[in-house]
Amino acid sequence: MPLITIVGASGRQGMAQVRQALRAGYEVRALSRQADPFAGSDIEGIEGIDVRPIDLYDTESYRPALEGSDYIFYTHPLQARADRAILVGQIGTAAAALGVKRVVWNTSSWIPDKPGDAHTYAGNTAGINALWRSGAPGTVFGSVLFMDNLLTNWARPFIVNEGRYVYPHNPQLEANWISLDDVAKFMLASIERPDMEGAWINIGGPERLRGKQVAQFLTENFGREIKYDPCTPAEFGRYLVNAAGDSMPAEERDAFAAGIQAFYEYNNTAPTKPFEVDMDHVYERFPELEGKLEPMKEWIGRQDWTDSNHRPAFG
Numbered sequence: 274m275p276l277i278t279i280v281g282a283s284g285r286q287g288m289a290q291v292r293q294a295l296r297a298g299y300e301v302r303a304l305s306r307q308a309d310p311f312a313g314s315d316i317e318g319i320e321g322i323d324v325r326p327i328d329l330y331d332t333e334s335y336r337p338a339l340e341g342s343d344y345i346f347y348t349h350p351l352q353a354r355a356d357r358a359i360l361v362g363q364i365g366t367a368a369a370a371l372g373v374k375r376v377v378w379n380t381s382s383w384i385p386d387k388p389g390d391a392h393t394y395a396g397n398t399a400g401i402n403a404l405w406r407s408g409a410p411g412t413v414f415g416s417v418l419f420m421d422n423l424l425t426n427w428a429r430p431f432i433v434n435e436g437r438y439v440y441p442h443n444p445q446l447e448a449n450w451i452s453l454d455d456v457a458k459f460m461l462a463s464i465e466r467p468d469m470e471g472a473w474i475n476i477g478g479p480e481r482l483r484g485k486q487v488a489q490f491l492t493e494n495f496g497r498e499i500k501y502d503p504c505t506p507a508e509f510g511r512y513l514v515n516a517a518g519d520s521m522p523a524e525e526r527d528a529f530a531a532g533i534q535a536f537y538e539y540n541n542t543a544p545t546k547p548f549e550v551d552m553d554h555v556y557e558r559f560p561e562l563e564g565k566l567e568p569m570k571e572w573i574g575r576q577d578w579t580d581s582n583h584r585p586a587f588g
Contacts, residue, residue: 274298274299274300274488275300275343275374276288276299276301276302276341276343276344276462277292277294277299277300277301277302277340277342277343277344277345277346278301278302278304278338278339278344278345278346278577279301279302279303279345279346280294280304280305280327280329280345280346280347280348280364280473281290281304281305281348281350281472282303282305282310282324283303283305283306283310283311284348285419285421285425285452285453286348286379286381286419286421286456287305287310287346287348287454288311288314288316288420288453289346289421289452289453289454289457290344290346290460291303291311291315291319291322291367291457292314292380292454292456292457293319293338293458294346294457295316295318295319297461299461301322301323301489302322302323302324302325302342303322303324303325304324304325304326304327304338304351305324305326305327306326306328306443308324309324312325314431316324320503320535321511324576325337325338325557326338326545328341328354329350329353329360329363330354330355332367334461335363335367336367336370336371339366339367339368339371339373340371341362341371341372342368342371343373343374343375343404343481343518344373344374344375344376344377344464344488345364345373345375345376345386345459346379346440346460347361347364347376347377347378347379347473347486348378348381349361349378349380349381349400351381351512352517352520352521352525352529354488355443355463356396356400356404357380357393357396357397358396358399358400359398359403360514361376361378361400361403361542362400362403362404362406362407362462363407364376364407364409365403365406365407365408365409365411365460366407366408366409368409369407369408369409372375372569373409373410374433374436374464375409375410375411375412375463375464375470376404376409376410376411376412376415377411377412377414377460377463377464378401378404378411378412379414379415379416379456379460380393380397380414380415380416380572381385381393381419381546382397382416382417382474382547383397383414383415383475383545383547383548384397384398384401384413384415384473384474385397385398385545387509389457390543390545390547391539392532392535392536392539393536394547397415398493399473400413401473405471410470410471410483410511411470411471412460412463412464412469412471412472412473413429413473413474413481413549414456414459414460414471414473414474414476415470415473415474415475415476416451416456416459416465416474416475417448417449417451417475417476417477417478417548417549417550418448418449418451418477418548419446419451419452419453419456420451420452420453420460420478420567420572420573421452421453421571423438423491423573424576425512425516426516427515427516428440430576431502432491432495432499432523432576432578435502436437436497436498436499436500437500438484438488438491438499438500438501438502439483439503439504439509439510440484440487440501440504441504441505441506441508441509441541442483442484442501442503442535442537442540442541442548443481443503443541444484444485444501444503444530446483446484446511446540446548447481447482447483447546447548448477448481448548448549449477449478449479449480449481449482449549449550449552449584450477450478450480450482451476451477451478451564451566452478452567454517454567455562455566455567456476456477456575458562458565458566459476459559459562460546462559462561462562473549474554474558475550476550477548477552477555478552478566478567478568478569479552479566479567479570480518480568480569481549481550482569483552484501484503484541485501486569487569488501488567488572490499491573494530494570494573494574495578497543504534505534506533506534506535506537506538506541507534509533509534509537510529510530510531510532510533510534510537511530513529513530513533514526514529516554517529529532529571547582
């Protein structure tokens with residue numbers, strides 16, 4: 274059975290990849306700094322998973338973590354202490370040396386098709402180049418905006434406790450929200466396809482939604498009004514810092530908040546519209562997933578919105 278090694282398996286993104294890989298019948302290895310990365314989760318089949326540590330800032334830890342892998346799924350940490358290009362390039366170099374069949378990188382943000390875009394978008398371009406140059410066979414997905422963000426402790430409490438859907442999108446901004454399980458399905462669908470080696474593509478969910486539409490789906494689910502209450506990008510930056518709590522060093526908080534503010538100010542006005550995805554092109558490349566991606570309303574309806582569904586703020 275092919276082995277998929279998942280970097281960052283304890284976060285929301287990694288756990289979705291673990292869940293979908295197990296359902297698809299793959300053997301899974303989880304890389305995490307936590308001894309029990311799945312504590313409190315209800316993923317079926319995790320009992321026998323091989324859990325190994327990795328330190329992304331210590332390349333000496335890569336070989337024992339990655340050896341024996343057929344495929345590697347990599348998601349860049351939001352609070353990384355090194356550039357995207359450095360880390361994914363290092364993963365690629367290690368994978369090439371170990372003869373890994375494919376490295377699949379989930380950038381967690383949009384990939385521009387020409388130079389000039391700022392923030393993580395420019396970092397994604399640099400990271401793709403670093404992965405190609407590493408010698409590892411690679412596939413890259415630019416997943417633009419996650420439905421699962423609504424479950425984090427910087428979004429869920431507003432919804433559940435105050436009846437407000439708080440997000441920094443301007444009211445006219447449209448976004449192809451995608452569930453993390455669907456991101457994982459794209460990653461799995463790519464690994465045995467030769468045409469996806471050395472390829473990148475932006476992916477999103479099946480609908481392009483505005484803030485009020487998301488609020489309406491939440492209202493229908495909870496049976497009470499959930500009002501769309503857009504915050505400013507500056508406010509959103511502080512919400513994320515507060516949600517991180519002690520996991521974020523005090524000396525990093527102001528810079529992190531400022532970075533989030535600038536990122537969302539850009540997204541609200543950028544002519545490239547980084548949250549919109551050409552889904553016709555996506556289905557052209559992945560026809561087997563057309564009609565299989567989860568709409569926002571269905572996703573909201575199957576979630577556990579209680580305090581018990583806690584994962585790390587940026588997991």
